[in-house]
Amino acid sequence: MTAAAILALVAVLCVFGPLLSPVAFDYLDWSHVSAPPSLENWHFFGTDDLGRDLFVRTLVGGRISLMVGLVATAVSLVIGISYGALAGYVGGRTDQVMMRIVDILYAMPFMFLVILLMVLFGRNIALIFVAIGAINWLDMARIVRGQTLSIKRREFVEAAQAAGVSTPRIIRRHIVPNLFGVVVVYVTLTIPQVILVESFLSFLGLGVQEPMTSWGALVNEGAKALENAPWTLIFPAGFLAATLFCCNFIGDGLRDALDPRDRSA
Amino acid sequence: MRLRSVCGVYDARMFRYAIRRVFAAIPTLLILIALAFFMIRAAPGGPFDTEKTLHPEIEAKIRAAYHLDEPLHQQLGRYLWGLAQGDFGPSFQYIDRSVTELIREGFPVSLQLGACAMLLALLAGVAAGGWAALRQNRFSDHAVMAVSMTGISIPNFVVGPLLILLFAVHLDLLPAGGWPTEGFLARLPNMVMPVIALALPQIAYIARLTRGSMIEVLRSNFIRMARAQGLSQSAILLRHALKPGLLPVLSYLGPATAAVITGSVVIEQIFGVPGLGRHFVQGALNRDYTLVMGVVVFYGVLIILFNFLVDICYGLLDPRARQQN
Secondary structure, three states: HHHHHHHHHHHHHEEEEEEEOOOOOOOOOOOOOOOOOOOOOOOOOOEOOOOOOHHHHHHHHHHHHHHHHHHHHHHHHHHHHHHHHHHHHHOOOHHHHHHHHHHHOOOOOOHHHHHHHHHHHOOOOOHHHHHHHHHHHHHHHHHHHHHHHHHHOOHHHHHHHHOOOOOHHHHHHHHHHHHHHHHHHHHHHHHHHHHHHHHHHHHHOOOOOOOOOOOHHHHHHHHHHHOOOOHHHHHHHHHHHHHHHHHHHHHHHHHHHHHHHHOOO | OHHHHHHHHHHHHHHHHHHHHHHHHHHHHHHHHHHHHHHHOOOOOOOOOOOOOOOOOHHHHHHOHHHHHOHHHHHHHHHHHHHOOOOOOOOOOOOOOHHHEEEEEEEOOOHHHHHHHHHHHHHHHHHHHHHHHHHHHHHHHHHHHHHHHHHHOHHHHHHHHHHHHHHOOOOOOOOOOOOOOOOOOOOOOHHHHHHHEEEEHHHHHHHHHHHHHHHHHHHHHHHHHHHHHHHHHHHHHHHHHHHHHHHHHHHHHHHHHHHHHHHHHHHHHOOOOOOOOHHHHHHHOOOOOHHHHHHHHHHHHHHHHHHHHHHHHHHHOOHHHOOOO
16 A cells, blocks of 8 residues: 555656746756755755756656556557467467467567667667567466466357357457456556666666656766765665565565465465 | 486486477577577668768778678578677677677676676575575564565666665775776675675565475475474475475576676676676667677577576476476
8 A cells, every 4th residue: 555655656746746846857057066955946856967956857757767667568568468368269279389489589688689679779769668568578478378268268258159259359358358357467567677677778878868867867877976966866766766666566465465376475 | 226217217308308498499599699680780870870971882892891782691691600600790899809809808707797696696595585484474574575575676777876875985895896807806895796786686586486485385295294204494494395495496597697697787887897798888889780789699698598507407306397298
């Protein structure tokens, strides 16, 4: 509960917080360069070495990070569910081939391929969304397939088959809606992973580009300035860690709640 | 006696299992290389795009020298053939240096960091997880789990700078970075922080895994049997519970290696360690295509090989794995 509340707070802050501050995220305040946090000059989290307000930047960066988390997860959701449900429902040789492909892809060092992709095709946000989503669907596909295997033996699916409903329609109307529980749990565990990948890329300077920013990019800047201005590291890092922690915590809790067998793990 | 009698069957099964694994690993390797190769060729802008426009004839000569004028499949064949001989091609940015040289230079450094981090992760993770399992639902268990959840959630590129802030800037105990070349002992203080930063998430993950599987094993019938026979707690743990309890950890070693290698890319950047990861990032920022691709392929091969070895070990330790499909 607390985790959910903190997460909601972070999200609300990121969406509405920047509106509260009188400065824009890329405004250079030359009179307060690398200023420590203070309440008087509106720089609640201090400023960076260019005099940009860290409070606003952290929250704007958070928007990007959270958005990447949601969008990339959605991408992986779409691919994973359709792939897994198809493999599981059709079964037989198709299933074997499809799952073997997943096995092969599993052993790939995807982080490196994403980095390669970012290097080659420029660093735009849309590509980050798609690239990260495209590599994160494997787990989802496996889980969805397993679940589909058990759902397809249920009576209502047989009834639909007997009634002559077409395969795509059965998958869409009868299989996928019943996957909901598992998928929700898994989504809460995918979001932090995705946010982590994005901040990893941004940290390396391969993700979001200036003057736009994200938590990873801010941590990178903070790490460079940490001797003179440790606050530039601590605030974005804190937000990032808190968000990841809460997501993991909720995901874990949900998984334990839905799958008692795993409760000990 | 029993062991010898089943030995023949055992070997044959194991052999078939190993063969199956090889056949799973080879396509993975080829797909990886081909994917990286075609991605590079599909990229907009070549490595020789400069501010000045080159004379078309000169450009054609350069392209011919790097075999860029050949059809794609021929280039891929040439690259694969080179790889088979350990040749990753010339670097497009560092003049007169081959990618193989750069890898040979950077990898030992990265290996030292990575191996130390893996070792630390295994020892600390198993110890913490096992301890938590023995005290399930007590305070120390919850404490270990809470700490490990934090460890999983804080990315290592955050841990790194925080460690520097604490130990180098405030306490002034350890050097903030760098990599002295005069021997292992001399650079030990430089290695402490990068190794910890690299290992921390893995320690956390392994601790959780160990705890979960140990709890399950400790509840199982054969442990109850051993208890009923009056074996001491330590004998039960070491001789009976540890092996099955550590199987999940073993199978996690593959992903863990991949994570440590990926992590070392940023960690080397943060701590100024002249390893392969730093070459990789520099190459990525300089658009040094062959270098980036060489590192991707090199690490990819390493990860796939390691996964293969882990699978084999798993097959050796857990007979059930050999019989599946």
